[in-house]
Amino acid sequence: MTRYLITGAGGMLGQDLQQALLGRAVTALTRAELDISDGSAVGAAVEGHDVVINAAAYTKVDDAETDEATARRVNAQGAEMLARAAVQSGARLVHVSTDYVFDGTATTPYAEDTPTHPVSAYGRTKAEGEAFVRSVAPHSSYIVRGAWLYGAGGPNFAKTMLRLAASHDTVSVVTDQVGQPTWTGDLARQIVALLDADAPAGVYHGTNSGQASWFEFTKAIFAEAGLDPERVLPTDSSAFVRPAPRPAYSVLGHDGWAAAGIAPMRDWRDALHAAAAAGVLTA
Template sequence: MRVLVTGAGGMLARDLLEAPTKHEIVGVTRHDLDITDLEACIRTVAGFDAVVNCAAYTNVDQAETDESTAHAVNAVGAENLAKAARQAGATLVQISTDYVFDGSGESPYREDSPLSPLGAYGRTKAAGEQLALAANDRTLIVRVAWLYGMYGGNFVKTMLRLADERDRLTVVDDQVGQPTSTVEVVGSILAILDAGVTKGTYHATCEGETSWWGFTREIFRLTKRDPERVNAVSSAEFVRPAPRPAYSVLSHESMRSVRAPKRWQDALAAELLRMASTQQ
């Protein structure tokens, strides 16, 4: 299978391009392909069997004042790739997010739970899901959350840097989700493609749940730092331009049919070891 990966310079795409697989995977960056250009998408997607859309406008706070640009990339771009994939007879894997839900739930969001985004970023990603599904019957929605990895900036790298700069850290404890490594998401995407699935919604997050405070304490514990250096506070003390879902836990009914999600603690331990090995 020939697989095109958009947004090839990003954290998730880079791990997907490096993953061992039987498929031929080709990456294009935003400089190679402007996904807001339908004709360019059609030309680029021709000859591929699947497209994994990792290209996205991901600045959650900036999207509040620049929703038109976020919509062009996250919604129109997804629709363009879906149309291009349909013309090529290909499957689109549209990467989405927990932000399509409002976070008011108390049990894991199912794959078919109604979309109810709080802010601009979530609205544009929800629109991307809907437009892609409408444009191509062979569309897979793969939602991720609390993503971190070896490439690019992310929460784990920030906490490790701050741990070396400060005696104590203050982290919110009233937002709950599923820390998920890019390696685990890549494993889920490849499992779906290997299974020959061409439609449906999957949650590619890790198993279990924690708060940002709990996540940070585990980062400290696994890297031989003192977790007691991490103080818990409420989100009210960290006001941001964009609202954050308070509860971002996603269920795994569909995913378990192709691959068992790894516990978030185990995925974090594995990724920290990988990060450490590249620094030696």
């Protein structure tokens, strides 16, 4: 019997991972229950498990610009501790990463083997975490990069837009940032499929297919929620100056799935429709 450990189990992806693994032997530890940067605690938690899925992360992108040390402790040091413990226990490791490891200047989808080039503190710490995983557990680890995540179990862009819709006649959303809206329910199931297939170790891009701007994504959210999409107005990034730079282009390629014999994740529009039907799109 395969025994699974989920770190960051209280987060949006962590909750959906528990659902995707329902009926299996799962230990789910929240951030409060396991500090992944504590080597001794991590070693004790990993022992006895066959698979470790690291969904724990410091994700406060703007705060990381002035507190990179804290972000690094979780995103880089934590990844290293988990990789070392997994190797010692003979467990496979799935490490969840992000599109922020890229600079966003590409014009075609980023391949899995594109060199990382982060432009924010958050991105730097996540890239460091990836490097630790590749170095410590090159033959027994999967790095799965997500992007533009939304789901039922935590704060996210979709919920923010619906909350604004309840209090504003219109919302202005940028058209000059393009990526892949990704339902954490789909990502969780894709991670389980990756493990069940005993796929080769390496990097996989865990995003729904297709692409959209935040503006297009928001119009689709409104439509699925039964709201008038014309209430969504276009603007550009100059209207929203934030401490951390955002990648302008966050479209990730999916060749890794085909090479492993696994179907890539469905189009983001189909995923959004299914998420709405599942009651995910609530403020």
